[in-house]
Amino acid sequence: MLVDDNPDRAQLVEERLWGSGFDVVSVIPSATGLLFQIEQHSPDVVLIDLQSPDRDVLESLAIVNHHNPRPVVMFTQQDDPDYINQAVNAGISTYLVGDIDPAHVKPIIDVALAQFRAFQSLRNELNSTRVQLEDRRVIEQAKGLLMAHQKMTEEEAHRMLNKLAMDNNQRLPDVARTVLATLSPKGGGKTK
Amino acid sequence: MTSHRQLPPPEKERLKLGFMRLTDSAPLVLAKEAGLYQRYGLEVDLVREVSWANLRDKLVVGHLDAAQLLAPLPMMTSHGAGGMRANLLTGLSLSLNGNAVTLSWALWEKLSGGRHRDPVTMARALKAHIADRSDNPLITLATVHLFSMHTLQLRMWLAAGGLDPDHDLRIIVLPPEQMCDSLARGIIDGFCVGEPWNTVAVQQGIGAIAATGYEIWNNAPEKILAVTETWHNHHPASHLRLRLALMEACQLLRDPEQKLAVAELLSQPHYLDLPVKNLLPSLTGQLVIARNIPPLTLPDFHVFSRYQAGFPWRSQAQWMVRHSAALLGKPIDEASCRALVQQAYRPDLYREAARYLDLPTPDRDSKPEGIHRGTWEFQPGIEMGPDLLLGGEGDITVD
Numbered sequence: 275m276l277v278d279d280n281p282d283r284a285q286l287v288e289e290r291l292w293g294s295g296f297d298v299v300s301v302i303p304s305a306t307g308l309l310f311q312i313e314q315h316s317p318d319v320v321l322i323d324l325q326s327p328d329r330d331v332l333e334s335l336a337i338v339n340h341h342n343p344r345p346v347v348m349f350t351q352q353d354d355p356d357y358i359n360q361a362v363n364a365g366i367s368t369y370l371v372g373d374i375d376p377a378h379v380k381p382i383i384d385v386a387l388a389q390f391r392a393f394q395s396l397r398n399e400l401n402s403t404r405v406q407l408e409d410r411r412v413i414e415q416a417k418g419l420l421m422a423h424q425k426m427t428e429e430e431a432h433r434m435l436n437k438l439a440m441d442n443n444q445r446l447p448d449v450a451r452t453v454l455a456t457l458s459p460k461g462g463g464k465t466k
Numbered sequence: 467m468t469s470h471r472q473l474p475p476p477e478k479e480r481l482k483l484g485f486m487r488l489t490d491s492a493p494l495v496l497a498k499e500a501g502l503y504q505r506y507g508l509e510v511d512l513v514r515e516v517s518w519a520n521l522r523d524k525l526v527v528g529h530l531d532a533a534q535l536l537a538p539l540p541m542m543t544s545h546g547a548g549g550m551r552a553n554l555l556t557g558l559s560l561s562l563n564g565n566a567v568t569l570s571w572a573l574w575e576k577l578s579g580g581r582h583r584d585p586v587t588m589a590r591a592l593k594a595h596i597a598d599r600s601d602n603p604l605i606t607l608a609t610v611h612l613f614s615m616h617t618l619q620l621r622m623w624l625a626a627g628g629l630d631p632d633h634d635l636r637i638i639v640l641p642p643e644q645m646c647d648s649l650a651r652g653i654i655d656g657f658c659v660g661e662p663w664n665t666v667a668v669q670q671g672i673g674a675i676a677a678t679g680y681e682i683w684n685n686a687p688e689k690i691l692a693v694t695e696t697w698h699n700h701h702p703a704s705h706l707r708l709r710l711a712l713m714e715a716c717q718l719l720r721d722p723e724q725k726l727a728v729a730e731l732l733s734q735p736h737y738l739d740l741p742v743k744n745l746l747p748s749l750t751g752q753l754v755i756a757r758n759i760p761p762l763t764l765p766d767f768h769v770f771s772r773y774q775a776g777f778p779w780r781s782q783a784q785w786m787v788r789h790s791a792a793l794l795g796k797p798i799d800e801a802s803c804r805a806l807v808q809q810a811y812r813p814d815l816y817r818e819a820a821r822y823l824d825l826p827t828p829d830r831d832s833k834p835e836g837i838h839r840g841t842w843e844f845q846p847g848i849e850m851g852p853d854l855l856l857g858g859e860g861d862i863t864v865d
Contacts, residue, residue, distance in 0.1 A: 309638070324520055324523075325516060326516065326517075327516040327517050327641035327643060327644065328517070328641060329517040329519035329520060330517045330518050330519050330610065330611050330639055330641060331638075331639050331640060331641065332519075333519055333612070333639075334611070334612045334638070334639030359527045359528075362523060362524065362527050362529060363529075367519075367523070
């Protein structure tokens with residue numbers, strides 16, 4: 275059973291789990307209904323997104339009901355301690371339900387872990403692309419403004435920005451932002 | 467005020483401090499916004515988390531340096547109950563009180579007749595109501611975590627009305643943010659939660675407050691500042707500086723003006739992301755328990771520094787371990803209980819910080835409970851608050 279409020283990622287994880295020979299009995303976005311879902315499907319393993327507030331709900335079942343979800347960390351002492359750290363990094367937490375052998379669970383976690391990670395790096399990539407584009411845009415704007423104000427050529431404006439960056443030990447886009455803020459008639463570079 | 471030159475330099479300056487969307491995270495937020503962390507040479511990033519399990523796990527794996535946690539959690543985590551096992555410790559309690567029991571509007575109205583009643587009368591009325599409807603499905607109440615003062619207070623309140631919390635009704639765990647929605651949809655009949663979620667239910671008209679945590683146990687422990695034992699051993703100076711910044715924030719929160727200001731700060735999107743009107747009633751001690759009823763004046767609804775609020779009492783920690791262990795169905799023997807408390811609750815660390823601020827501190831690590839109706843003197847210069855609890859006097863043994 276998978277609890278994840280990110281539908282795209284959930285779908286990816288579910289497909290890979292099926293592909294690796296595991297039955298995914300239920301995929302739910304949040305734990306509203308988590309207790310009911312567990313009763314209905316009696317899963318062996320619950321994979322839950324760390325960003326889900328429902329981990330406290332799951333853990334309470336573990337304690338109150340003797341048959342219940344135990345965090346997998348309790349069984350991984352034999353694994354390298356790094357494993358838990360990796361799972362937390364990827365944003366995933368795993369609980370065992372019933373008497374399943376923890377050794378059988380590792381492959382399941384591995385599949386989910388790989389997918390969560392892939393998703394994360396995709397998102398990071400997207401973010402860094404966005405930042406790069408924004409940086410380039412700001413630099414171009416600052417150059418334009420310098421050219422207009424100081425009657426410089428593009429070449430000269432570029433050199434001036436570079437020199438400012440070196441002298442102030444700042445990144446080029448940061449210098450460009452300062453230039454925009456100082457020279458722009460509106461008192462700041464407008465965004466978008 | 468302390469001279470920082472006397473303080474040892476921090477081993478680590480940039481710290482990640484975890485918190486939850488609750489009104490009593492006020493000291494953590496105020497310390498940031500008032501520049502108190504900076505004053506102690508720290509740069510603190512506040513990290514909002516969605517579950518106590520996340521706070522605990524991220525502390526344990528080192529993704530957080532410190533976190534606001536439920537008072538019983540350090541011992542129960544050291545004990546290995548319910549999740550990752552690791553030695554956690556606290557040298558500073560962040561707040562007393564702050565919770566309440568809210569029932570659905572219909573149930574509250576039926577039990578109270580639409581008037582403000584004392585908590586025991588309400589609990590007895592609930593017992594009578596449950597006896598009347600023996601064929602109906604069980605009443606379900608929610609709490610925020612098994613090892614929390616919320617669970618213990620809810621059970622004390624039920625027991626005071628003659629109810630057996632294990633058989634007469636059902637107690638489940640839900641995240642604080644889901645309480646109101648679950649109540650509105652009839653999934654639960656009531657809950658015990660920290661503010662602002664009781665006030666949110668009252669303001670939405672879906673519930674009313676049947677008992678405040680203060681009424682159940684005057685000045686009960688609530689949130690603490692937790693770190694792992696390993697982290698503390700590697701960063702004693704950073705930990706000391708963090709406690710000092712937070713102690714100063716707690717002191718600022720005595721001032722009613724600061725409480726108004728902190729409500730504005732807390733309401734911001736990156737903190738609680740809720741309207742100020744949800745936060746003011748409990749912070750200002752003007753609590754509205756039900757629509758159409760004038761607010762009650764409860765100046766001690768949240769206590770951040772009065773009555774030695776920052777002191778981690780080992781007697782209270784022992785009480786919490788005993789009662790939390792009883793919920794596990796596996797009692798912890800006295801020797802282990804004592805060992806857990808010695809390791810997790812560190813009054814010596816509180817005293818260390820208090821010396822820098824020239825604050826007087828209690829000489830002993832234990833205090834009586836269930837005896838004092840008003841303020842009293844623990845020792846010369848140490849004023850304590852009332853400590854009555856439902857269920858009568860002498861309920862807590864002190865050693």
